[in-house]
Amino acid sequence: MVFDPLSGSLWMEYAPGPARPALEGSVETEVAVVGGGIAGLCTAWELARAGHPVVLLEADRIATGVTGHTTAKLSALHGQVYADVKSVHGARAARLYAHSQQLAVERVAEVSEELGIDCDLERLPAYTYTEDPGQTDGLRAEADAALEAGLPASYLTTTSLPFPVAGAVRLEGQAQFHPRKYLLGLAADLERLGGRIYERTRVTRLKEGTPCEVTTERGDTVVARHVVVATHYPVFDRALLFTRLEPKRELVVAGPIPADRDPGGMFLTPDGGTRSVRTAPTGEEGRRMLIVTGEKFTPGTSEEGEVGERYARLEEWARERFGPLEITHRWATQDNWTTDRVPYVGRLHAGARHVYVATGFAGWGMSGGVMAGSLLAARIRGRDPAWTSLYDPVRLRPLREVPAMLRLQAQVAKHFVGDRTPGAYADSVADVGPGQGSVVRVGGRLLAVHRDEAGALHAVSARCTHLGCVVHFNDAETAWECPCHGSRFDVEGRVVEGPATRPLDREDVEDTRDGAD
The missing domain is CATH 2.102.10.10 (Rieske [2Fe-2S] iron-sulphur domain)
Known part of the structure; x- marks a missing residue:
């Protein structure tokens, strides 16, 4: 099919901000952060705010990668994660997960107000729903697990969506925002605090030690006591995290709708290969931008049809449920799923003393990235929040993780040989x-x-x-x-x-x- 790409990410239309120079030569600092997305920028800012010298290195421009192509939901309701976390890690772990993720939601609201960042932050409820009556038992269990974890969750059989649902979990006090507006404001304050940002600077080598050293593709170096690898998928393989991470790509379509057709919340369903819905301001009175995400697939595969055909299915779904819709934007986003549904945030590997990683946010990188920034900054400062061990990448639960790891490696072997x-x-x-x-x-x-x-x-x-x-x-x-x-x-x-x-x-x-x- 002939594919019309239209505009790209809605968020990328926002001004890119001042260009930062590429690294030239060798610099020294206390902390080097590799990656200029939400996890890297939040980590760097939290450290700079606490008085620590920080250098941030980004391969392209800050906030343009995965963060610039997200759907930008800030929520502690992550699909059906609480029943799963409780079954694998226990009830206490589910409470820690809930608390740390909700703190991240509140952190964005607090910081944007403190710094005066107008990032279109809107406080709205989040929903996980299904149209399939056969899936309601799972949602009831999720509502119970989320409530037990300390979240004010409830189970409903109706929502504000313009179509019927069989059941839904609702969580109040969540948020949606413009991620680039927020992060560019954070970057400006990071520099005001003395932090240094280098763009167009791809890191290709890491030498661990006291101190550590990272080297760029041009041979320039940063010497630092601590290094944070926040490159979405870790670019260093010594931790073997690639055996425990599964990349997934999702498509996004968007177009303006009358404001009276805004469903007034953030919605997610696992039905039909995942469908996610939110809206955003357009700057035009009486209009909102409808944003629909779905068609999850492994990059480089086409078992369900070519990517252009996937976009067509997603657009058809949006029009069937929300009425006439002119699609003005199409883009795609990508994230990594861990084998036990919990992100990896902490030591890069068991022997690491000064190198940390943040990855595996399973499509919830906004709250996950903010949480990671707070957690890694605390660890570098010698403090361990109560949820440190929950997110520690060194953890391994054989009963849950080994079968998933074997499945992932079988898929890799199929592609590698086949x-x-x-x-x-x-x-x-x-x-x-x-x-x-x-x-x-x-x-x-x-x-x-x-x-x-x-x-x-x-x-x-x-x-x-x-x-x-x-x-x-x-x-x-x-x-x-x-x-x-x-x-x-x-x-x-x-x-x-x-x-x-x-x-x-x-x-x-x-x-x-x-x-x-």
Whole structure:
């Protein structure tokens, strides 16, 4: 299908803020934070506010990666997490999870007021609902588990959605906001406090010790007592977290609706591959922007159809339930799921003394990232909040995690071996049409070949530079994606998203299509 990308993320239309320089040479600091999304910026700001020298390093521009493409819900109601956390970790762990996540919601409200950041913060209830009567028992159990965890949750059979539901969990006192407005305000205050931010600075190497040292792709270095790795998917593999993280990508569509059609809350259902709904201000009186998320899938896979077809399904769902809707924005977001449903925030690995990580927020990176910033700042300052062990990446619960780990590794092995077999891709470069991309076997090599709309070929190595899996083409985003660990590259091979830190090698290929020059 011909895919019209329209505008990208609604949040990315906001002014990017002042450009920060790239790191040049060597600098020293107390704490180096790698990654300029919500987890990294919140960690850096919390530390700077407490008087600690901080350097933040971002591979692109701050707040433009996953954080710039979120749906920006601030909530402690994370689908059906409480019944699961209680069953795996116990009732006390569920209470700690609830308390730490709700504190993160309140932290954003508190800080935005303190710093005068106008980030379109709106306090609204959050809902997890189902349209399937067969799924209501699970929601009743979730409402009970959330209530036991200390949240004012309730079970309902009606909501303010314009269509009937079979059951829903409701949690008051949650929030939605504009993530980039908030984080750019936080970054400005971080610099006012003496923190340094370097953009266009990709970190590729970490040397642990006393002190630690991080090195960029250009060979520049930061020497620091502590290092925080907040790159969404950790870019350093020594912790083997890639065996316990599952990347998932979700699509987002948005368009204006009359304000009287605003359902007045944040809504999530696991039905149909997940559907999430919220609204945002448009700046136009009487209008709101409807934002719908869903079609969750593993990057680099297309078992349920090409990505463009997924967007079409999501738009159809939105129009069926909310009426006529002109889609003005389409984008996608990505996050990582841990094997026990709880994020990894703490020591990078069992032997780490001064290196920390924040990852695995399972689609709830706004509250999770703020929580991570507070937790990591406290740990670096020598304090351990009550929920430290709950989020510690070093934890391992074999009864729950080992089966999930084995499933993940079986999926990786399938792609690692199966994707190299003959016959899985286009037979020749000539089979790749305008706007298309495919892996092609050329002279014994697997090449990722894209032909742009003008007919020009762009060929790169098809082997992901992370661990060597074969990339697949995303037709809607014109990108190469690794189905093993979620790394993403543009058609020229440049890294768009980690854990890969090195680009795909450019390759020369002869165009064998009839009529080619």
